Amino acid sequence: MAGVRSKPQPNGKFVGWYVNMNGRQKFFVGTTDEDGTLVMARRLEDEHRQIRLGYRPAPKSADKHRARPVVEAASEYLEWGRSQGGRGGRPWGKDHSRKRKAHLTWWIGRLGLTVLGDLDGILPKVERALRELQAQKRQGKTLANRREALSAFCQWAMARGYLAEDPLKDSIGFDTTPKIRRRALTITEIQALLAVAPEWRRLLYEVALTTGLRKGELAALTVGHLDVDGGGLRLDAAWTKNRRPGYQPLPSGLVRRLAERCPGKAATVPLLRVPSHTDRCIASDLEDAGIPAWTPEGNVDFHALRTTYATLVVESGANIKEAQALMRHSTPDLTLNVYARSRSGRLSELAEAVGKALETRPDNAACRTRLAAGAEGLDVTALQNPRLEQAGGKKDRGFDSPRLHQIEKGIC
Secondary structure (H helix, E strand, C coil): CCEECCCCCCCCCCEEEEECCCCCEEEEECCCCHHHHHHHHHHHHHHHHHHHHCCCCCCCHHHHHCCCEHHHHHHHHHHHHHHHCCHHHCCCCHHHHHHHHHHHHHHHHHHCCCEHHHHCCCHHHHHHHHHHHHHCCCCHHHHHHHHHHHHHHHHHHHHCCCCCCCCCCCCCCCCCCCCCCECCCCHHHHHHHHHHCCHHHHHHHHHHHHHCCCHHHHHHCEHHHEECCCCEEEECCCCCCCCCCEEEECCHHHHHHHHHCCCCCCCCCECCCCCCCHHHHHHHHHHHHCCCCEECCEECCCCHHHHHHHHHHHHCCCCHHHHHHHHCCCCHHHHHHHHCCCCHHHHHHHHHHHHHHHHCCCCHHHHHHHHHHHCCCCCHHHHHCCCCCCCCCCCCCCCCHHHHHHHHHCCC
C-alpha cells in the first residue's frame, strides 16, 4: 500500500513509498506537499501493478538515458577506445582513434543528434546520408568505414544499457571490392626500382619487399626491434594492425646491412627512414626506373610492395599455412585471394611445363612390347571370361579389367 512519512525531511520535502512490480517496497523523495507526494506514490504503485499484471511493458534501463547528450556518450566511447577498445583489450591505434572521432563527429552533425533518444529510428536517415556519399563517387570501403563507426558506437551503448536496441541492426553493407587493383612487381622491375632509389629508400623498399610490413609498421620499427642473432624483426602488439606481437624473418644479408647502421644508436631510434608521403616517393622512383605505375594487371603504389611480397612468397613454394603466417593474416583467403597475384607470365610457364611433361611420356610401342612379354602364358579363356568358375570347388578368380582393356587396345 502506497503512503507518505508523517514528518518531512530537513529540506521540507516528504518521503513517499510504494510497492514496485517485484513486490518490494520502494522509497522516493517527493515534494513539500504531503498530499501531492501521496498522489505520486499511488500513481507509481498503480503503474507497477499494471506492469506486474502484464498490462504495460516493463521499463528498460535505457529509458533513463534517453535524455543524455550524445556528445557526452560519444566522448566516453572514445575514451574507452583509447584505453582498451582494441583487440585483446589493447588501446586503439592513433590513426584508428582519429578516424573514429572524425566519423562520429560527422554523424552527429549530419543526423542532427542531440540526445541518445534521437538515435531511435535513424536507419532511413543513415541510409540516405550514405547514398549521398555514394553519389559523390565515394568508394564502398569508405562508406562501410563510416557506417561501421556509427554501428560500433551503438553496439557499445547497448552493451552498457544506454540504448535498448541497435538502430542499425537491419542495415545492409556496401560492396567493398577495391576499385583499384594493385599488381605485384616482377623481379626485373624490383631490381630496376632498387637500382635508381637513394640508399635510404632502397633499404626501406627492401625491408618492405622482404617482410610485407605496412607503412605504419615500418615507421614504428626501432633499432631495438632488430634481432641480429635471430635474423629478423620483433613486432610489438601496440602498433601492428592485428594488435598481436609477432616476429618477421629477414634475409641474412639484409639483417647484416641493417645492423651496420645501428652501432652507437639508442634502442628507441627509428630503424628506417619512412617519409610521410611514401606514394609520392615510389612514384618518382618508378618513373626514373622506367616502370609503368599502371598496367592492365593493376597499379603500383607503396602498399603494392606488400602485394609483391605475398606473391613472391607463394611463388617461392610456401604452403598455405606458411604464407598466411608470413603475411600475419587471420585467414588464408585474405592471403591468397586479396594479396597474392597470379602472373600471366608465370601461368604461361606452368602451361609449358605441363606440355613438356606430356611430351616425355613413355613410348607406346615399347609399352606394348613389355605387355606382350608379360602376357605370355595367359589363359585366353580367362581373358574372355574373367569370372569363370574354376574346377575343384575353388572360388571365382577376379581379373584386372582396366589392365585387360590396355592389353586389348595395345596402349599403356
